[in-house]
Amino acid sequence: MIESVKKACYIISCFSSEEPVLGNAEIAGKLGMSPSTTHHLISTLCNEGVLMRDKDRRYRLGWKLLEWNNNVMFQQDIYDKAIPLVKDLISRFIGTAHIGMFDKGEVVFVLKISSQEASPIHTYIGSRKPAYATSTGKVLLAYNNDYLKETIERGLSQQAPNTITNIEKLKEDLKKVRDVGYSISNNENSTGTYAIAAPILSYSGKTIAAVNLAGPVSYMQGSNQHMIRQSVIKTADSISKELGYIEV
Amino acid sequence: MIESVKKACYIISCFSSEEPVLGNAEIAGKLGMSPSTTHHLISTLCNEGVLMRDKDRRYRLGWKLLEWNNNVMFQQDIYDKAIPLVKDLISRFIGTAHIGMFDKGEVVFVLKISSQEASPIHTYIGSRKPAYATSTGKVLLAYNNDYLKETIERGLSQQAPNTITNIEKLKEDLKKVRDVGYSISNNENSTGTYAIAAPILSYSGKTIAAVNLAGPVSYMQGSNQHMIRQSVIKTADSISKELGYIEV
DNA sequence: AAATAAGTTTCATATTATGAAATTTATAAC
DNA sequence: GTTATAAATTTCATAATATGAAACTTATTT
Numbered sequence: 240m241i242e243s244v245k246k247a248c249y250i251i252s253c254f255s256s257e258e259p260v261l262g263n264a265e266i267a268g269k270l271g272m273s274p275s276t277t278h279h280l281i282s283t284l285c286n287e288g289v290l291m292r293d294k295d296r297r298y299r300l301g302w303k304l305l306e307w308n309n310n311v312m313f314q315q316d317i318y319d320k321a322i323p324l325v326k327d328l329i330s331r332f333i334g335t336a337h338i339g340m341f342d343k344g345e346v347v348f349v350l351k352i353s354s355q356e357a358s359p360i361h362t363y364i365g366s367r368k369p370a371y372a373t374s375t376g377k378v379l380l381a382y383n384n385d386y387l388k389e390t391i392e393r394g395l396s397q398q399a400p401n402t403i404t405n406i407e408k409l410k411e412d413l414k415k416v417r418d419v420g421y422s423i424s425n426n427e428n429s430t431g432t433y434a435i436a437a438p439i440l441s442y443s444g445k446t447i448a449a450v451n452l453a454g455p456v457s458y459m460q461g462s463n464q465h466m467i468r469q470s471v472i473k474t475a476d477s478i479s480k481e482l483g484y485i486e487v
Numbered sequence: 488m489i490e491s492v493k494k495a496c497y498i499i500s501c502f503s504s505e506e507p508v509l510g511n512a513e514i515a516g517k518l519g520m521s522p523s524t525t526h527h528l529i530s531t532l533c534n535e536g537v538l539m540r541d542k543d544r545r546y547r548l549g550w551k552l553l554e555w556n557n558n559v560m561f562q563q564d565i566y567d568k569a570i571p572l573v574k575d576l577i578s579r580f581i582g583t584a585h586i587g588m589f590d591k592g593e594v595v596f597v598l599k600i601s602s603q604e605a606s607p608i609h610t611y612i613g614s615r616k617p618a619y620a621t622s623t624g625k626v627l628l629a630y631n632n633d634y635l636k637e638t639i640e641r642g643l644s645q646q647a648p649n650t651i652t653n654i655e656k657l658k659e660d661l662k663k664v665r666d667v668g669y670s671i672s673n674n675e676n677s678t679g680t681y682a683i684a685a686p687i688l689s690y691s692g693k694t695i696a697a698v699n700l701a702g703p704v705s706y707m708q709g710s711n712q713h714m715i716r717q718s719v720i721k722t723a724d725s726i727s728k729e730l731g732y733i734e735v
Numbered sequence: 736a737a738a739t740a741a742g743t744t745t746c747a748t749a750t751t752a753t754g755a756a757a758t759t760t761a762t763a764a765c
Numbered sequence: 766g767t768t769a770t771a772a773a774t775t776t777c778a779t780a781a782t783a784t785g786a787a788a789c790t791t792a793t794t795t
Binding site: 244251254283288301302340349364366 | 557559613
């Protein structure tokens with residue numbers, strides 16, 4: 240492992256929505272590194288456009304990241320194909336739809352689209368949640384034993400009132416997911432939020448992602464509960480078909 | 488400058504929409520580096536989630552970039568505030584709207600939204616164009632002498648039939664932009680494309696970005712030419728107000 | 736089954752990053 | 766306007782680390 244590259248990554252990760260602008264000393268302090276080392280790294284990153292130097296000699300994330308990000312999107316053909324289908328889903332209900340993929344024991348949201356009237360929800364494109372505590376994550380765990388193994392190794396911890404923290408209970412829940420073909424998260428990840436997710440299959444039949452619809456418990460369990468469930472499943476199936484999966 | 492960090496950046500930049508998946512040897516070849524060196528760097532980047540290792544031992548861009556990108560967005564409050572206003576703009580015409588900002592002699596597109604029926608255009612979020620050859624770029628040059636100086640130093644080259652390649656002619660054009668408050672690019676950047684841009688001002692009155700509408704020459708110069716111009720200017724003004732700029 | 740090509744690992748060496756200290760720059764206090 | 770303070774930046778000798786040739790492993794093709 241190349242240390243300076245690792246350190247450069249840590250520096251980039253220091254920036255967040257809460258702290259979009261940082262000085263050299265702040266960064267050095269956060270990472271426990273010498274200010275001169277961070278300065279060398281920061282200068283390099285500025286030169287590459289990964290960071291930008293402000294007039295008052297502080298730093299922010301640079302445009303290079305926009306460029307790179309764009310190519311992340313491009314390469315995931317799931318992305319282009321899914322957007323119109325997910326838009327169609329949220330046009331028919333009130334809530335927020337996500338597409339999640341598994342990475343290192345967590346679910347990463349690669350897409351998030353909300354309907355106009357949706358109540359805000361604490362996720363964003365690129366953000367992560369423990370897989371076992373989300374509807375999308377549980378779908379991915381239900382159909383990928385490797386993912387489940389990795390998740391168990393990392394341990395389960397309470398995220399919200401109903402988070403499943405027991406391995407046996409989780410396995411039971413995942414069996415249920417496989418039986419019905421969708422997963423539900425009811426107050427498992429964020430208090431007051433209910434979500435329902437269904438699997439997206441690649442041409443080879445592997446569950447590579449999951450799409451969900453999330454909203455307030457009251458709305459999601461309301462009168463059109465059944466319709467929401469059918470729509471989420473239909474959306475997932477349509478995306479799978481777009482990706483070349485042929486139902487058997 | 489820290490060499491390994493620079494090299495890591497080059498590796499990330501190897502990936503594109505045309506080549507989303509690359510092997511170690513390919514990357515080493517592209518960059519003229521030894522495969523073992525690139526492998527060390529690639530492994531590190533994989534560990535950090537910047538790259539991902541495919542099943543067939545090839546590599547693609549990783550989720551970390553999504554995470555980082557998100558924070559680039561967050562920090563530019565211009566982004567959140569502008570989106571609804573730009574959406575409103577494209578809803579009334581057929582074309583593609585951009586917001587561009589200046590960086591190192593070029594305009595970087597930080598936002599791109601197209602109306603449903605818009606003809607495709609060769610830009611994407613994060614992509615760059617020479618400032619002097621675009622409507623957004625010329626707005627930024629017209630109101631920022633530093634930008635102009637930097638641009639002139641880098642030289643002007645023909646991009647499309649009408650690109651301004653003469654410094655004096657460029658200065659005249661920029662004067663006109665200041666006089667009328669908007670800029671036009673007619674076949675200056677891409678053949679067949681006509682765009683009109685107006686300045687976005689920060690609370691302090693500095694021109695920090697430009698918004699444009701681009702489309703086929705025939706449409707943009709058609710009957711609602713005047714209305715388009717007024718709408719672009721109005722959109723720019725509204726965004727400026729959102730950013731705290733108070734007209735004098 | 737052999738051949739080929741690419742990915743990966745190892746390790747001695749040369750290169751390069753490191754951090755203490757000095758210097759410069761900007762900001763705050765007087 | 767001067768001094769004080771804090772942070773950013775630069776320098777440079779030294780310690781740490783990246784480098785690439787070569788060996789090895791894995792996968793694919795003939």
